[in-house]
Amino acid sequence: MKRLIAFFVAVLLLACNEETKVDYTLFSGKIKNPVDQKVTILKGREKVKDITLDKDGSFTDTLKVDAGFYNFSHGRETSAMYLSPTDNINVTLDTEMFDETIAYTGSGSQHSNYLAAKYMANENANIDVAKLYSSEETEFLSAINDIKNSKLELLKSQKDLDIEFITKEEKNIKYDYLSFIQNYTAGHRYYSKNEAFEPSPEFLKPLADIDYSNQNDYINIDNYKNLVQSHFSQKIDKTESPTEIFDFINKEAFPELKVDLMSMLKRKIAPNNEDNKAYYDGIMALSSDEEFKENLTKDYNKIQKLSKGMPSPKFVNYENHKGGTTSLDDLKGQYVYIDVWATWCGPCIAEIPALKAIEKKYHGKNIAFVSLSIDVESAHENWIKMVNDKELGGIQLIADNNGKSQFIGAYAINSIPRFLLIDPDGAIVSADAPRPSDTKLIELFDALNI
Numbered sequence: 001m002k003r004l005i006a007f008f009v010a011v012l013l014l015a016c017n018e019e020t021k022v023d024y025t026l027f028s029g030k031i032k033n034p035v036d037q038k039v040t041i042l043k044g045r046e047k048v049k050d051i052t053l054d055k056d057g058s059f060t061d062t063l064k065v066d067a068g069f070y071n072f073s074h075g076r077e078t079s080a081m082y083l084s085p086t087d088n089i090n091v092t093l094d095t096e097m098f099d100e101t102i103a104y105t106g107s108g109s110q111h112s113n114y115l116a117a118k119y120m121a122n123e124n125a126n127i128d129v130a131k132l133y134s135s136e137e138t139e140f141l142s143a144i145n146d147i148k149n150s151k152l153e154l155l156k157s158q159k160d161l162d163i164e165f166i167t168k169e170e171k172n173i174k175y176d177y178l179s180f181i182q183n184y185t186a187g188h189r190y191y192s193k194n195e196a197f198e199p200s201p202e203f204l205k206p207l208a209d210i211d212y213s214n215q216n217d218y219i220n221i222d223n224y225k226n227l228v229q230s231h232f233s234q235k236i237d238k239t240e241s242p243t244e245i246f247d248f249i250n251k252e253a254f255p256e257l258k259v260d261l262m263s264m265l266k267r268k269i270a271p272n273n274e275d276n277k278a279y280y281d282g283i284m285a286l287s288s289d290e291e292f293k294e295n296l297t298k299d300y301n302k303i304q305k306l307s308k309g310m311p312s313p314k315f316v317n318y319e320n321h322k323g324g325t326t327s328l329d330d331l332k333g334q335y336v337y338i339d340v341w342a343t344w345c346g347p348c349i350a351e352i353p354a355l356k357a358i359e360k361k362y363h364g365k366n367i368a369f370v371s372l373s374i375d376v377e378s379a380h381e382n383w384i385k386m387v388n389d390k391e392l393g394g395i396q397l398i399a400d401n402n403g404k405s406q407f408i409g410a411y412a413i414n415s416i417p418r419f420l421l422i423d424p425d426g427a428i429v430s431a432d433a434p435r436p437s438d439t440k441l442i443e444l445f446d447a448l449n450i
Contacts (some may be wrong), residue, residue: 025083025108027051028060029091032101035075042071042078044225045263067164068220069115074098076344080119082111082165099123111165114158121154133187137203140188144180148173168220175223181206182230193439215254228257229264236265236282242275246282258286266296267415271306271431302412306431312422313410318372321387321396326370328426331395335367335450337433338420340413342375342403343382348417352390354436359393366424367450369394374403374416423448 031039034057041048041063048070051061067084072091077098083089087108094101099120104112125147132143151173155166181204189197212231217224232253236245249261262283269279280300287293317325328336339355341348359369371394375383380398387396399405411420411431419436421429421444429448434441 023064023085025063025065025085026060026088027063027083027091028089029058029093031057031059031074032092032094033057033096035095038074040073042073043068044222069168069222080112080115082108082115084108084162110158110160111162114155114161114169118151118154121150125150129187130191133184134191137184137199140180140184141203144177147180148177151176171217171221172223175217175221175227178206178210179223179227179230182227182234213252213254215256218254218256225260229260232257232261233264233268236268236279242278242282246278246285249282250285262286262292266299269296269300269303271303271428276300276303299412299414302410303431306411306428308428308430310428312420312426312428313407314426315372315397315399315405315407318397318399321384321398326395326397328422331368331370332426333366333424335424335429335448336370336420336422337367338370338372338422339436340372340374340408340411340416340418340420342373342416343379343386344375345416351417351436352392356393358436358441362445362450365450367445371396373398374405374408374413376403 027041029039031053034053036053038050038052039059040050043065048065049061049063051059053059063083065083065085068082070081070083072079072081074093075095077095079093079099079102081089081104088106089104089109089112090106091102091104091112093103099116102116104116127147132140135143152170155161155169155173161169184203185197185199188199189195210227210231212228214224218228232245232249236242239245249258253261265279265283269276269283273279280296283296284293287296312328314328316327316329318327320326337358339348339351341351343349355369355371362369371392373383373396375398383398386392399408411418417435419433420431421433423429430444434444
């Protein structure tokens with residue numbers, strides 16, 4: 001009996017001396033000049049955790065995560081991170097120079113510091129996208145090889161990176177290179193203004209051997225995820241029978257891909273898409289989320305009412321930058337070209353020079369140019385300032401209801417910029433008109449004898 005008691009005592013002492021296994025990440029930090037009361041940790045689009053800041057901008061919390069790539073978000077800014085169980089990471093930054101000041105310390109921090117350095121290297125490279133995609137195949141391949149090699153050199157220059165991380169990042173760089181090739185056809189057509197362009201079979205060969213069914217890489221490698229999503233999106237766009245591609249996806253795709261494609265492809269259901277029914281039926285078949293399906297059906301039914309010749313939804317008494325208010329009915333008797341935009345929208349701002357040129361070209365013609373901001377109330381002063389600073393012309397309005405106006409909802413606008421064209425009688429000409437930078441807009445105006 002004494003021997004048995006001694007045995008259990010020995011086991012108990014051994015258990016007490018063993019360290020408790022840590023299976024969480026300790027994450028802390030301090031933000032100078034915070035613009036929000038929290039920081040958010042994301043895995044792709046999925047929120048992992050919100051962490052509340054103390055009064056001095058500091059925070060600390062534990063995260064139950066698998067090893068992989070994550071995003072650290074505060075306000076409108078985001079930084080890529082790599083987290084593993086047992087990491088103890090502290091982050092500091094100043095929001096006035098977010099990317100330039102972000103720094104990680106502690107065990108496991110070397111991976112996130114590398115990702116921050118990679119981001120800054122990409123920023124400093126200042127790639128001229130228009131020049132890159134306008135170039136011919138040989139020049140383009142040479143340029144993207146240089147980009148790939150510079151990223152590999154940066155990776156090799158880092159110290160103390162885990163083998164697992166290096167393997168994932170090498171894949172990330174490879175898939176990034178392949179994405180350039182995948183996007184070249186559409187990019188070259190757009191920037192060279194040659195819609196008939198087709199790349200040589202030799203150019204596209206690197207895409208031939210890609211396995212688009214690697215669920216593990218899809219979950220863990222962002223550039224592979226982008227590559228796969230673009231692959232299926234392009235297949236549906238190019239085919240004469242979208243239903244067949246949707247059927248294949250429904251039968252063969254893994255769950256994560258189905259969910260992402262549903263969210264991505266629902267934006268394709270648009271006023272000018274002749275295959276709306278096939279997209280709607282295909283996405284509905286992919287989804288088991290009743291709330292998602294209900295919202296999709298609402299948007300689909302809205303878009304059915306936005307065909308050419310249908311009465312346009314109306315806005316009433318929107319604030320005019322010059323003073324007073326303006327309603328759509330005030331503009332009857334002339335064509336109305338509406339630019340739906342916001343001060344925070346980069347692509348919207350990029351269209352401003354082309355919009356100014358169009359306004360100048362059609363000044364005095366039977367058309368009104370309306371820029372309709374959907375900025376929220378807290379950004380009202382930003383709107384006023386940008387209109388003044390950029391000397392925006394036309395009729396400058398801001399939507400009501402904190403950016404969620406009935407007019408925006410009626411046009412099923414879920415991304416901007418978006419352009420609308422309404423005829424002198426208030427009927428829809430196009431609920432998704434060409435951008436000012438697109439030569440098709442002039443062709444449309446000419447066809448209407450504006």
